[in-house]
Amino acid sequence: MKRSNEPIFWSLFGAGGLLAALIGPALVFITGIAVPLVLMNPDTMSYAHMLAFYSTGPANSSPLPVTSELPAMMM
């Protein structure tokens, strides 16, 4: 029987879902609640810091964005 490569594609969904399950609540809390309400330093998401994060930070080289739930993983 020919082996199907379907499980590989499904595992990407699984990886994205797992990552969202592991750190998703923290991301939403930080970007959508804590920083806008200034419960955390508003500098956390300042233009300069985000630009530096996306240019040199792990977001730039991380293979994580490839796993299905892409942009959520890039933040």
Next chain:
Amino acid sequence: MHSAPLCPVHGWLVETDAYYRRYMTREVTAVFIAAYAVVLLVGLVRLGQGEAAFNGWLQALKSPLSLVFHLVLFAAFVYHTWSWFNFMPITMPNMFVGGRRVQPWTITGTGLAAAVIACVAVFFIVQGIHP
């Protein structure tokens, strides 16, 4: 109302309507996760457009509508996490340690504990960068 005829997967994963509803509620959380992904993607596009555009996005995040929306998102994410690990024992292959099958609640409990630790870690790492 009985929904059995509409549900072709009866007998496989789905045993009762309540179970099916719970499963679909779980799947619907993916829509909220996608919505959050769009929010972040817009932020990324705004970042590329320059400081003024990005500050506009930051300002929009402070609007009451956005805050309420993110509270709903937060609830959906927490449910996603909770249900993800509750379903994990039946979605993953049987695991054996020392010849004995790992109990479902061990898998769920370990997963939920890992999620709590990961969330707390992310929060403190981010806070540590900009205290």
